[in-house]
Amino acid sequence: MPPKRVVQPAGRGREADGIFNIAYKEVTNPENATIVRSVVIFGAAVAFFHSSLSEFLIPP
Template identity: 60%
Template sequence: MVPKQRVVSGRPQKSFFSTAYEEITHPENATIVRSILVFGAGVAFLHSSLSELLLPPM
């Protein structure tokens, strides 16, 4: 009998985090990632106590 042969792919499977990191750092996605970071910084600023600086003086 002929022994059974397994087909082995040439490269190992990448983890979720390495795939996500590669997609985030890809040059095509730079504007989207930058926009998300600026939006997150704006939300964090408006949620913090520093946002009271934007209020007019009374």
């Protein structure tokens, strides 16, 4: 009878990636740069229009 082979799981050889590490890698990925930039600009625009600084855009 041949000896049993021990199969290592794929993630055992290196440190397991956490959700924050995976998210950071995806955000900093050059392929996603335009999407990340668009989301940041949209968030800044929403924050500006929600603040009191947006009242300067109203004509007197």
